[in-house]
Amino acid sequence: MQIQAIRQPSRRRFIQGLMSIIALSALPFQLLARSTKAFQATKLETVKAELFGDLPIVDSSDISLDIPDIAENGAVVPVSVSTTIEGAEAIHVVIEQNPNPLSASFKLTEFSVADISMRVKMGKSSMVTAYIKTPTTIYKTSREVKVTIGGCGG
Amino acid sequence: MDRREFIGILAKTWIAATVSGCTTLRPVREGELYNLSPFGQSRILHITDTHAQLNPVYFREPNVNLGVGSAFGQIPHRVGKNLLDAVPGMTPQDVHALTYLDFSEAAERYGRVGGFSHLSTLIQQLRGDVPDSLLLDGGDTWQGSGTALWTRGQDMVGACNLLGVDVMTGHWEFTYEEAEVLKNAAMFKGDFVAQNIKATDDALFEGIPMFNEDSGHIFPPYVIKVVNGRRIAVIGQAFPYTPIANPQRFIPNWTFGIQEEDLQQLINKVRGVERPDAVILLSHNGMDVDLKLASRVQGLDFIMGGHTHDGVPIPVSVKNAGGVTVVTNAGSNGKFVSVLDLAFGQSGVSGYRYQLLPVFSNLLPADPVMQSYINDVRAPYASILDEELGVADTLLFRRGNFNGTFDQVICSALTEQLDAEISLSPGFRWGTSVLPGEPITMERLLDQTCMTYPETYVRDMSGAELKMIMESVADNLFNIDPYYQQGGDMVRTGGMSYTCEPGATMGKRITDMRLPNGELIMDTKNYKVAGWATVGSQSTGPAVWDVVADHLRDRKTIHLDKIDTPRLKGVKGNPGVADYPGELI
Numbered sequence: 061m062q063i064q065a066i067r068q069p070s071r072r073r074f075i076q077g078l079m080s081i082i083a084l085s086a087l088p089f090q091l092l093a094r095s096t097k098a099f100q101a102t103k104l105e106t107v108k109a110e111l112f113g114d115l116p117i118v119d120s121s122d123i124s125l126d127i128p129d130i131a132e133n134g135a136v137v138p139v140s141v142s143t144t145i146e147g148a149e150a151i152h153v154v155i156e157q158n159p160n161p162l163s164a165s166f167k168l169t170e171f172s173v174a175d176i177s178m179r180v181k182m183g184k185s186s187m188v189t190a191y192i193k194t195p196t197t198i199y200k201t202s203r204e205v206k207v208t209i210g211g212c213g214g
Numbered sequence: 215m216d217r218r219e220f221i222g223i224l225a226k227t228w229i230a231a232t233v234s235g236c237t238t239l240r241p242v243r244e245g246e247l248y249n250l251s252p253f254g255q256s257r258i259l260h261i262t263d264t265h266a267q268l269n270p271v272y273f274r275e276p277n278v279n280l281g282v283g284s285a286f287g288q289i290p291h292r293v294g295k296n297l298l299d300a301v302p303g304m305t306p307q308d309v310h311a312l313t314y315l316d317f318s319e320a321a322e323r324y325g326r327v328g329g330f331s332h333l334s335t336l337i338q339q340l341r342g343d344v345p346d347s348l349l350l351d352g353g354d355t356w357q358g359s360g361t362a363l364w365t366r367g368q369d370m371v372g373a374c375n376l377l378g379v380d381v382m383t384g385h386w387e388f389t390y391e392e393a394e395v396l397k398n399a400a401m402f403k404g405d406f407v408a409q410n411i412k413a414t415d416d417a418l419f420e421g422i423p424m425f426n427e428d429s430g431h432i433f434p435p436y437v438i439k440v441v442n443g444r445r446i447a448v449i450g451q452a453f454p455y456t457p458i459a460n461p462q463r464f465i466p467n468w469t470f471g472i473q474e475e476d477l478q479q480l481i482n483k484v485r486g487v488e489r490p491d492a493v494i495l496l497s498h499n500g501m502d503v504d505l506k507l508a509s510r511v512q513g514l515d516f517i518m519g520g521h522t523h524d525g526v527p528i529p530v531s532v533k534n535a536g537g538v539t540v541v542t543n544a545g546s547n548g549k550f551v552s553v554l555d556l557a558f559g560q561s562g563v564s565g566y567r568y569q570l571l572p573v574f575s576n577l578l579p580a581d582p583v584m585q586s587y588i589n590d591v592r593a594p595y596a597s598i599l600d601e602e603l604g605v606a607d608t609l610l611f612r613r614g615n616f617n618g619t620f621d622q623v624i625c626s627a628l629t630e631q632l633d634a635e636i637s638l639s640p641g642f643r644w645g646t647s648v649l650p651g652e653p654i655t656m657e658r659l660l661d662q663t664c665m666t667y668p669e670t671y672v673r674d675m676s677g678a679e680l681k682m683i684m685e686s687v688a689d690n691l692f693n694i695d696p697y698y699q700q701g702g703d704m705v706r707t708g709g710m711s712y713t714c715e716p717g718a719t720m721g722k723r724i725t726d727m728r729l730p731n732g733e734l735i736m737d738t739k740n741y742k743v744a745g746w747a748t749v750g751s752q753s754t755g756p757a758v759w760d761v762v763a764d765h766l767r768d769r770k771t772i773h774l775d776k777i778d779t780p781r782l783k784g785v786k787g788n789p790g791v792a793d794y795p796g797e798l799i
Contacts, residue, residue, distance in 0.1 A: 070427040072418040128471050129697045132457045138415075138469075185720070206698050209686045210458045210749035 098162050104154065107162045111152055111191070112198045120145065120199035125190045127203050134182045134207040141190040142175035143199070150193040151176055157186030182207050247307070247577065248336060250343065253567045254557035256441040257347040258494065259340055261333065261379075262520030263546035263644070264351075265358025265386075266370050268588045270326030270575035271646040271661070273547045274317045275525060276614035280716050280790035281502075283694030287789045290501050290524035290543060296789035301527050311549065311572035312525050314793075318609045318649055328548025328573050330373050330588060331580035336551055336573060337377060338581065344555075346442035351379045352520035352544070353452065353498045356398065357386035358644050360599055360660040361591050366390050367398050369591040375403045376584055381437055383408050385453030385498045385521060388465050389666045395465070396423060399433065407450025407496065409435035409480050410473040417467035432468055435480055438488050444558055447490035449480060449514075451497040453521055459700045461667055461749050472503065472697060474511060481513040492556055492563050494518055500701035501543045505532055512536025515563050516554065519543045521701050523613065523643040525550055529568045542568060547646060549573055599657040603766035606654060607773050612645035612662060615691065616714075616796075617706045620645060620662050622777045624758070625708025627765030632672045632755070634744035635729065636680070636710045641687070641703030654766055656759070663746075663759045670746045670755035677727070678737040684712065684724040692716040692723065707778055710735065713799070715783035726781070 098110035108117070126140040141151050151166040151174065163180045174192070182188075182205060189202040281291025292300050294313045304312070310320040311327065341347045355374060356367030367390055374382070381404050388395055399406040412430040413422055425431045436449040454472045457465065481493060492515045497504050500522040508517055509532050517539060525545030532539050544552040550570050557565040592599065612618040617625075621639050628637035645662040648654055675683075683705065690700040704714070713726040727735040735741065746758035755761075766772070779796040786798050 071430045072413075072421060072427045126475070130455055130458055130700070132462065132469060132471075204695075204698075206689075206693075208458065208690060209683060210460070 095162075095165050098165070099160060101162065102160060104156055104161050107154060111162075111165075112193065115193075115196065115198050117191070117198040117200055120192070120201060123190055123192055123199060123201040125188070125201050125203050127188055127205055129204070130206045130208060131182060134184075136179040137182050137205065138177070139180055139188065140175075140177040143192050145174070145192050145194065145199055147194040148174045148192045149195065150191075152191040152193065153178075153180065154189045154191065155180060155182055155186050156189070157184050158182065247574075248339060248571065250340070250553065250555075250569065252344070253555040254565065256444045256446065256492075256556045256558070257340070257344045258350060258441070258446070258516075258518070258554040258556065259337060259347060260350045260352065260496075260518045260542070260544050260552040260554065261548065261550070262352030262498075262518075262544045263354040263523055264328070264330075264548040265354055265546060265644040265661075266356065266362035266367075267328055267358060267547050267646065267661070268330045268361070268369070268373060268591065270329035270332060271547055272321050272326055272649060273328075273549050274321075274609065274611040274613060274647040275312060275314050277314045277793050278615040278791045279524075280615055280692070280785060280788055282692050282716050285502055285505075285696070289528070289530060290522065290526050291788075291790040293790055294792040296792060300789075304527070307572060307574065308527065311574075312527055317611075317647070321647070321649055324574060325576040327575060329575050329580070330377060330548065331582075331585035332575045332578040333548055333551065333573055334377055334581035334584040335578045336571070340551065340553060341378075344442070348439050348441050348446060348448075349378055349380050350448065350494075350496050350518060351382035351404075352496055352518065353382060353384035354386045354520065354546075354644070355382065356384075357389060357666075358661065358664060360657060360664055361595055363660075363664050363666065364595060365591070366394050368401065371398050371401045372591070373584070373587065375401075376587055380404045380439060381448045381450070381496060382406055383450035383452050383496050383498055385456060386460070386665075388452075388456050388468070389460050390464065392422075392465050392467060405437040405448075406433050407435060407437055407448060408433045408452040409449055409477055410454055410470055411452050411468050414467055414469045420467075422467045436484055438490060444491040444556070445489065447484045447488055447493045449477070449484070449493065449495050451477070451495050451499055453498040453500075453701075454503070455700050459702065459749070463752075464666065472499070472507065474507065477507075478511050478513075481511065485513055490562075491558050492516070497521075500696075500699065501526065501541070502696035502699060503701070504541045504543070505530060506696045508532035508539040508541050509534050511539075514539045516566075517541045518552070518554070520546075523547075525570065527570050540566070540568075542570075544570060546644065599655065599660070601656045602653040603656060603659060603763050604654050604770050604772055605651060606648065607771070608650050609647060610654065610658075610772075611647040613643055613703075615641075615703050615716075615790075616782075617777050617779045618645075619774055619777055620648070621706035622708070622774055623766070623772055624662065624762055625706055625778065627762040628670065628744040628746070628758075629708050631761045631765050632670060632744040634672050634709070634742045636675075636741050636743045637708035638683070638743060638745035639706040639708070640747045641691075641705050643701075643703060654772070656763060659759055659762055659766070663757075663762065665747065667747055667749070667752065668757040668759060669748070669753035670744060670758050670761055671748060671753040672742060672744045672755065674740040675743045676737065677735040677739050677741065680710075680735060680741065680743065681724060681727060681737070684727070685721050688714060688716070688723045689720045693720070704780075707780075709778075711778060711780065713781040713783055717784045
């Protein structure tokens with residue numbers, strides 16, 4: 061007799077499941093209302109001041125920032141951030157050259173896995189930075205993403 | 215010219231070379247070129263970027279192929295004599311195959327290169343010499359000729375099946391519609407592999423045909439081939455920027471990218487589960503991207519590359535945290551077959567021999583089965599392909615970082631036929647060469663233009679928009695980080711001169727854009743610009759080949775006084791430029 065192994069959900073099923081979760085999870089965005097000033101800011105320095113105050117900001121190799129080097133479509137650029145940093149309480153994604161540099165903020169609870177994925181809109185090439193907030197320090201890592209006209213492939 | 219004459223000329227070339235002091239050159243006797251001494255246990259053959267050239271062609275290598283940043287002066291960014299300096303001991307026919315030097319004269323002497331019936335003869339011989347072998351094709355096989363377009367790539371699938379291609383990956387393959395690509399891949403008797411093509415999230419939700427629903431891969435990411443008892447893993451790396459460099463509308467459900475981390479995980483898995491004796495990445499990244507990738511990813515024995523059309527005679531060894539990865543690139547247009555012979559020890563590859571063999575059609579009899587197939591493919595279209603449109607008194611070619619002579623003809627046709635002030639033509643690296651006095655047939659024109667988005671446009675563009683286009687394309691070519699390059703050459707221009715500083719940064723490379731009367735192009739002023747091959751939405755004008763064909767039929771004879779190649783700043787002493795027809799400042 062053959063024993064059927066328990067199958068991991070396929071990527072397709074997972075994505076389909078994810079869509080329904082997103083539909084149910086609109087509520088938490090209300091909680092971010094207090095970050096309004098940071099989201100409305102047009103200068104990188106204002107965003108950092110609003111979000112981090114005087115906390116020190118240091119580079120970290122414990123953050124994974126997965127984003128294309130060249131965007132296939134600037135209107136929907138997939139970005140994923142995850143980290144193993146202890147005590148992470150928020151993930152912020154900042155796109156320097158966007159009119160409003162702060163793209164997204166995720167508040168983490170003690171039960172959250174610090175692993176997020178989303179799409180961002182990019183008008184032009186820019187540094188993209190993921191910040192991980194802990195009670196005492198802000199950790200960051202950056203990647204350059206090019207938004208370019210196409211054509212001329214060999 | 216028959217084979218005996220050809221050999222005679224080779225010998226004369228050798229004498230001339232010896233007299234001039236190049237004593238390392240030696241004559242090649244008939245047969246010697248293609249008779250390789252035995253080495254190792256497994257033979258891997260590699261062709262790439264044949265661009266659907268079923269019959270033999272001429273193809274001139276570039277005299278401008280600039281390397282910037284750490285690529286300065288490094289192979290493949292050495293042209294002409296600068297390449298010979300770096301690779302001593304080249305035979306005269308190697309020199310002809312790998313450089314532009316005295317191209318027209320040498321091409322008359324050595325004859326055409328490539329052609330699938332000649333490739334077939336050579337490949338059969340190279341495979342017959344050893345107990346077992348593998349034939350890899352790096353892609354850009356289904357596009358580049360009239361017959362490939364009209365059969366939607368199927369003529370090339372048939373030719374590759376006859377040739378016995380075992381594994382392939384792709385790039386221009388994806389400029390047909392998704393369903394056509396999948397149909398062609400199914401017709402292909404080998405394995406079509408690509409680790410870096412997955413369904414987009416939206417497409418996963420909708421549900422589209424794919425190889426693996428769990429991973430989202432559209433094609434198998436790798437395949438294991440047993441060659442003479444040795445397990446060879448071949449991982450596919452398709453062109454990472456296909457939806458950016460080519461229209462996304464043909465393959466809207468697929469997403470690409472370099473996917474370095476996925477690749478590393480895949481290599482680890484393949485090494486752990488499949489226990490291969492060798493791991494090869496069959497890549498369409500382009501040479502510079504492959505060199506960077508090789509320095510960052512561990513566990514690849516070889517990257518056999520294409521895309522940038524660099525005929526690289528010696529492989530480049532790249533150190534990384536896990537050891538060494540050897541990177542090769544096998545040129546284009548069927549001009550070369552690369553031969554990698556592997557020896558194995560206790561733990562995998564213990565030694566290798568690599569040779570990039572030029573395919574001289576005069577030295578290799580046509581395989582009658584393949585030739586008959588090619589003749590059948592061409593027959594319904596022969597009257598279109600064979601039309602003689604005109605003749606030029608100079609060599610017509612495209613390859614090189616800036617305007618080639620054939621581009622000048624295309625740009626002139628666009629401005630004159632479409633009544634524009636300025637014309638833009640893409641810096642593709644495909645397009646064959648036409649010798650002075652040789653008829654420019656429709657077939658040769660299609661070599662330069664044939665694709666699935668050939669529509670022309672004429673529209674008003676502001677000077678600022680023109681400058682933005684020029685800067686963007688220049689950054690795709692000269693960004694010092696190869697991962698931000700797309701592997702094409704600079705956009706070709708007609709009716710406009712400019713200065714280019716390849717070593718500058720984005721936004722600062724292009725200056726002094728002027729109309730032919732010397733007037734500076736103003737940011738705020740509008741100009742009537744003609745072009746073709748739009749990547750965004752489909753343009754509405756006639757196909758570019760019809761526009762250029764009309765121009766050639768009108769003119770009959772083409773004489774080029776000068777070509778609109780830019781003034782280049784800061785590249786004096788760069789081994790990637792020689793015999794430049796424009797100004798170096």
